[in-house]
Amino acid sequence: xxxxxxxxxxxxxxxxxxxxxxxxxxxxxxxxxxxxxxxxxxxxxxxxxxxxxxxxxxxxxxxxxxxxxxxxxxxxxxxxxxxxxxxxxxxxxxxxxxxxxxxxxxxxxxxxxxxxxxxxxxxxxxxxxxxxxxxxxxxxxxxxxxxxxxxxxxxxxxxxxxxxxxxxxxxxxxxxxxxxxxxxxxxxxxxxxxxxxxxxxxxxxxxxxxxxxxxxxxxxxxxxxxxxxxxxxxxxxxxxxxxxxxxxxxxxxxxxxxxxxxxxxxxxxxxxxxxxxxxxxxxxxxxxxxxxxxxxxxxxxxxxxxxxxxxxxxxxxxxxxxxxxxxxxxxxxxxxxxxxxxxxxxxxxxxxxxxxxxxxxxxxxxxxxxxxxxxxxxxxxxxxxxxxxx
Amino acid sequence: xxxxxxxxxxxxxxxxxxxxxxxxxxxxxxxxxxxxxxxxxxxxxxxxxxxxxxxxxxxxxxxxxxxxxxxxxxxxxxxxxxxxxxxxxxxxxxxxxxxxxxxxxxxxxxxxxxxxxxxxxxxxxxxxxxxxxxxxxxxxxxx
Numbered sequence: 001x002x003x004x005x006x007x008x009x010x011x012x013x014x015x016x017x018x019x020x021x022x023x024x025x026x027x028x029x030x031x032x033x034x035x036x037x038x039x040x041x042x043x044x045x046x047x048x049x050x051x052x053x054x055x056x057x058x059x060x061x062x063x064x065x066x067x068x069x070x071x072x073x074x075x076x077x078x079x080x081x082x083x084x085x086x087x088x089x090x091x092x093x094x095x096x097x098x099x100x101x102x103x104x105x106x107x108x109x110x111x112x113x114x115x116x117x118x119x120x121x122x123x124x125x126x127x128x129x130x131x132x133x134x135x136x137x138x139x140x141x142x143x144x145x146x147x148x149x150x151x152x153x154x155x156x157x158x159x160x161x162x163x164x165x166x167x168x169x170x171x172x173x174x175x176x177x178x179x180x181x182x183x184x185x186x187x188x189x190x191x192x193x194x195x196x197x198x199x200x201x202x203x204x205x206x207x208x209x210x211x212x213x214x215x216x217x218x219x220x221x222x223x224x225x226x227x228x229x230x231x232x233x234x235x236x237x238x239x240x241x242x243x244x245x246x247x248x249x250x251x252x253x254x255x256x257x258x259x260x261x262x263x264x265x266x267x268x269x270x271x272x273x274x275x276x277x278x279x280x281x282x283x284x285x286x287x288x289x290x291x292x293x294x295x296x297x298x299x300x301x302x303x304x305x306x307x308x309x310x311x312x313x314x315x316x317x318x319x320x321x322x323x324x325x326x327x328x329x330x331x332x333x334x335x336x337x338x339x340x341x342x343x344x345x346x347x348x349x350x351x352x353x354x355x356x357x358x359x360x361x362x363x364x365x366x367x368x369x370x371x372x373x374x375x376x377x378x379x380x381x382x383x384x385x386x387x388x389x390x
Numbered sequence: 391x392x393x394x395x396x397x398x399x400x401x402x403x404x405x406x407x408x409x410x411x412x413x414x415x416x417x418x419x420x421x422x423x424x425x426x427x428x429x430x431x432x433x434x435x436x437x438x439x440x441x442x443x444x445x446x447x448x449x450x451x452x453x454x455x456x457x458x459x460x461x462x463x464x465x466x467x468x469x470x471x472x473x474x475x476x477x478x479x480x481x482x483x484x485x486x487x488x489x490x491x492x493x494x495x496x497x498x499x500x501x502x503x504x505x506x507x508x509x510x511x512x513x514x515x516x517x518x519x520x521x522x523x524x525x526x527x528x529x530x531x532x533x
Contacts, residue, residue: 129405135475144466152508199467249492375485
């Protein structure tokens with residue numbers, strides 16, 4: 001048994017909205033219903049639930065149990081994954097591990113957050129003591145700091161970053177579930193001229209906080225075949241690294257845990273970056289995409305701008321990028337937002353990309369980023385390689 | 391070039407009192423920079439931790455006073471801020487590498503946008519908090 005013995009037999013996602021008009025548990029119920037309808041698996045057969053982090057649920061130390069009870073689920077395996085924006089992919093990895101270990105057979109991974117209308121967050125980190133005293137805005141400031149560092153030590157072409165922003169926006173135009181406010185075209189000049197938030201980070205570098213939910217139904221390949229769910233998606237490589245540089249006092253913020261996470265995922269999958277058919281990286285800021293291209297080995301550290309200028313990231317291009325718009329152009333559903341990148345990779349391999357369907361569905365690389373540490377880059381980096389069931 | 395706000399008129403939130411960092415904050419009352427040092431490996435660390443980030447052991451961890459001098463590691467210009475910093479933009483938020491090789495986040499005062507650059511030498515600038523502690527900021531070291 002191994003990671004590739006797991007099978008994603010269903011996926012679901014809600015519309016991403018500026019403010020949810022329904023409860024976070026209602027969104028969860030919608031996702032569960034869609035997963036059950038799609039797969040024909042009965043509610044009583046669901047014996048595992050793995051939740052992503054949720055800012056709405058952050059004040060409840062019993063979040064996974066309470067959510068399961070809301071959904072009427074009696075379970076053998078129940079947990080919340082709390083590695084921030086990395087937790088949707090982390091939840092899939094843990095669901096596969098639980099199935100592999102025999103703890104559960106049919107696991108729902110549920111990513112739901114309505115952080116805009118209802119925040120349950122309460123700080124207990126380094127931040128109140130060491131950051132709030134200096135007017136640090138959190139992620140935009142952190143990315144301002146690391147972008148300035150990158151700009152100082154490497155070549156950084158802001159038009160190349162603009163090209164990524166434009167490609168993702170083109171994809172959001174073709175995604176009916178993307179936040180409506182973002183479904184308007186932009187140009188590289190719009191990107192360059194958008195106002196500075198935390199120099200050199202511009203408004204169009206940033207995600208917009210939204211509400212929404214998504215989810216997966218995961219079982220074993222054997223179980224999927226038994227049920228005739230042969231059209232499914234298989235995870236074949238996974239890597240996760242938390243606190244890159246934790247044991248050093250000064251860390252280059254342009255190097256991240258994605259190097260280690262990517263090496264592990266590629267080795268496990270038996271693939272290399274040039275084999276990747278579509279790329280769905282976690283995108284809280286545009287430069288994070290470029291940094292992942294570098295750390296995951298698509299190009300060398302410091303050469304991201306050139307690589308971007310030489311690559312076509314549209315859904316019709318040679319390396320389709322976040323074909324649902326990514327979080328930056330579809331909206332960030334709080335800490336469930338990583339589900340947007342993950343579900344799109346799964347959707348493409350199911351061949352359900354609609355107007356934005358990519359031609360090459362031999363695999364997809366999806367990634368996660370979660371948490372912002374003190375003056376480094378980000379806390380958790382994940383990489384997951386998916387293939388259709390061959 | 392826009393003029394930078396020194397943020398000295400901001401009524402800053404008080405950092406919570408936590409046992410791990412008490413020696414650091416106590417020293418700020420006398421405007422001294424005191425940070426953790428692991429005598430076994432000969433390295434400093436910041437922010438204060440409950441153990442050595444190098445060895446995971448507490449027995450060689452001690453507090454040492456340092457000059458507080460260093461240089462700009464990287465910086466950003468905050469154009470948007472939440473209260474109480476709102477209406478005080480734009481201001482600098484920087485990571486400063488002390489000569490002892492630790493990074494500290496702080497505002498930079500008495501510095502124009504033209505003078506700011508990565509590598510700029512800086513020295514401590516203290517601003518009072520409402521409870522007698524002082525907050526460590528930095529200014530260009532022109533001396």
